[in-house]
Amino acid sequence: MRIKFAYDKNKDLEIEIPDRNLLSIAHARFPDPVHDPVAELKRSLSNPIASLKLSEMVDGHEKVAIVVTDMTRYAMDETVSELLLEELHRAGVRKENIYFLIALGTHRPMTHGEIEQKLGKRIANEYAVYNHDCRNDLVDLGCSSAGFPMKVNRKLMEADVKITVGVIEPHLFAGYSGGVKTICVGLAGMETIGSTHSLKVLSDPRTKLGVIENNIFREFLNEMAERVKVDFTVNLVLNEEKRLVAAFSGHPIKSFESAVKFTRSCVEVPVPEVADVVISCPGYPKSVNLYQATRAANTVVLGPRPVVKESGVILIPARCEDGLGDENYYRLMSSFASFEELKDRLFTRGFAFGEHKAYILTRILSYASIVMSDCEIEDAILKKIFLSKISTLQEGIDQILKKNPRAKFLVMPNGVNTIPRLEG
Template sequence: MRVQIPYGSAARTITVPEQALVLHSHPIPPLEDERGTFLKALRHPIASVPLSERLSSNDHVAIVISDITRPTPNERIVPWLLEELSFIPRSQIVILNGTGSHRANTREELIRMLGQEIVDSIEIVNHNAFAPEELVSLGDSASGVPIWVNRRYLEADFRIVTGFIEPHFFAGFSGGPKGIIPGLAGIQTIQALHSAPLIGDQHSTWALLEGNPIHQGIQDAVKLCPPEFLVNVTLDLERHITGVFAGDYIRAHYVGCAEVARTATQAVDKPFDIVITSNNGYPLDQNLYQSVKGMTAAAQIVRQGGAIIAVAECRDGLPEHGNFKTLLQMRDNPAALLELINQPDFQMHDQWQVQKQALVQIQADVYLHSSLPNEVVHSAQLLPAPDLQGTLDQLIQRYGPQPTIAILPEGPVMVPYVAAPTTPA
């Protein structure tokens, strides 16, 4: 059986045994009229009056978008949003690129994300979590987290957060309040909400909001600086919009999460010897940091001592910016990295991604098929798999004669889990 796996802007094809299980998200038809549905959602929102009725032409508006590491269709939803806000002069609108602790996006990237016309006519600000002069302290949240937030966001009369909803590997789901924090948060806030105890909590996981300490911490933080309006979308594999959820930033997000949970999670009976995963191609697999998400999705259903093959192009490297690369090289094995990160006095931004990767590696061997040189893959404490088919064939021999194999072509977009055994009545 031949299976295609997203890789960068293309795909890799691999031959797997006929008994292998290929797991896809439940197909949802794209909206027939994306623009019309989007505008209707703004005019008939969830737990809110229509967007246009909440604003006046004198208001200064901040629109928060997700950065280029996310597949949010900003090039469509931002123009439609501006269309609905046409009575507000563009000189009174600022677009805040919610980078969190990621690097700033270049002008060329912003043009790809938003279109030339918007980039030339509206002020766009890349959030900088490391610039104290661009942040404001709001004190501590109910969870005891120090809250620092983008100054331009707080200065706006009306704040709109956009984004898309998918399962998230430790916050439960993306979108919603995550667009504000960590999207527009200071690094102190981001680190506190990504601490080793929180990341290591068993409830900080895929597709879970109730009892998830990271989701609760984010909600507590955003209560100090809530957006006045939210509009999130759901997407199919080709970035067609399948749903629009607008209105109150908590209630509309919860409705969207419930829909995603219904379509993007799938149960299996037992763990597998070998799991092949992706990060669903570009932009999600643009670097190894982001591609850890696909590994953690595979870890949901790989057996202890099994093997994961991650297929991710990583055109942007590990990357070079941030501390991910540095952290990976601070110890020589995953167990030692976990010991370091869990020390009470240790704190370094990006440690959460290294912690998640190391936790996967404690469970299974992780092979990476990417554009990275073998020595770079080794430096990231992973096993290089330049020959994808050859690596799988070797693993089949190791775990044979008939190893159990699962393939996650969509990577973190479709989250599997091992169903709890049922007890006889």
């Protein structure tokens, strides 16, 4: 069978796998995007889940904080923000009592120009907009029941009404992103972010991609949201082209759970059995650097159950024209002469803040090999972090079939946002 999928911004890859060797093609299936996104958002705001409408929740004298994601995420921010403002002003809230908080987490501050692109020029210039600082101006809310420190943005806590906007998509720690994560990570202090991105959390068997039930990280987010007293969330489900499929607004937890239930029906795909080889394509823009491109292996091994055989192969076609991406993981992994030494260091002694990517990659490599294809990064650089490289994806397929003519292939055209689930 010939299979074609997006590889780069302006280029597709076409491969051929014999029918007898093709186990399945696992691809997220979204409904058609809504014809009128504004109408869908208004419907969601007018029919909130387990919550009062925003206009019934506020009065003209209260301070309102609207929390939005930063430039690394797209959430229809200008459109959603304008509709939220319309709702708030209808309830009598004055412009000077509304402000926006950019949920940066540990990322750099956004420039005024970037904020204009994110929220639109009108909002950026007529309303107060603040970049979060994870090291300063924080409020200490104590610790969670699991012992995680809860430090959060001071301006958020000064608001009488707290609104957050996010996108629902698979997430390695939280099961699915969106909901209160925008606040509980995006507006958290460095100590909070570091402790929840630690060996304790990532090695916990309850921390799984695509799983929100009994997930230690998600439980922390929900507990912190209650401590912070988040009032209202807007959760968007976007397809692979970033077009709106559905919106879920209302109660911070219950609206999120409804959104996840819907998203699961789109991105979680049944596969009949584990494969010898999984071809997982990150697609553009995840393909621009190695840090992002290797996320295509996460859903293969770290989802509900691995879908590649132990000691199997994960093939990732990605150009990686921008190189390694964040280099903290590479610096750490390449400092070890052997993979066993690296495993011992990360699995027993843990890792510093910002090094969790090294731990994730090492966990995957402990289970299966990662082979990059159609990649601009030199072989010698990849070998230093225990990855392999083949010139083209088709060459990789042909070599595997030459060694094992009965090898079974699972193909994931959008490996980052598709969660394969073993049947039975």
